[in-house]
Amino acid sequence: MAKFKRIDTGEVVNVVSWGANGTYTDYYDSKGKFHHTDLNRYNHFEEIIESSQSGIDWEQRRYEIAKDMLCAIYMDDGNEKRSDCLGKKFEYQSLEGSAREAVRYANVLIEELKKYDNG
Incomplete structure (x- = not known):
């Protein structure tokens, strides 16, 4: 919730x-x-993003991003044919692979967000 x-x-x-x-x-x-x-x-x-004294809860943010990405991966029929910029194939052929990809997206986005984090 x-x-x-x-x-x-x-x-x-x-x-x-x-x-x-x-x-x-x-x-x-x-x-x-x-x-x-x-x-x-x-x-x-x-x-509503609840702020805490310690700043952003990156683990909570990782969960939220990965959860949203898993929905996007599931709904997008063309993802299994794509390659990323490093030439790796996405792992959409299995549930476990889809979950790994969702977390991978979340990790990359968090690293980008941390570059601009002032907290």
């Missing part, structure tokens, strides 16, 4: 799942009531 703010109402909710490309969103409202809606996770909700 992650905290989000509904853009239309400003209510802070706990989103538990959403469809491909955010097509539906399941969440618990501030009163604990479950909702399955047609609201798009990306257009109707804003993620």
Whole structure:
């Protein structure tokens, strides 16, 4: 579960799942009531990033990025035919390979983000 703010109402909710490309969103409202809606996770909700005294929680961020990338890998039919800039084949032929690729994407993105981290 992650905290989000509904853009239309400003209510802070706990989103538990959403469809491909955010097509539906399941969440618990501030009163604990479950909702399955047609609201798009990306257009109707804003993620709340809770700050901590120690700065960014990179392990939590890695998990969030990898989770989103795994969904993208699963939904993209052409990925198994692609090669990266080093000439390596992507590992989309198995569940384990897809998971490794999602984490690999997350690691590379985090390294780039850390270059600009002022915290």
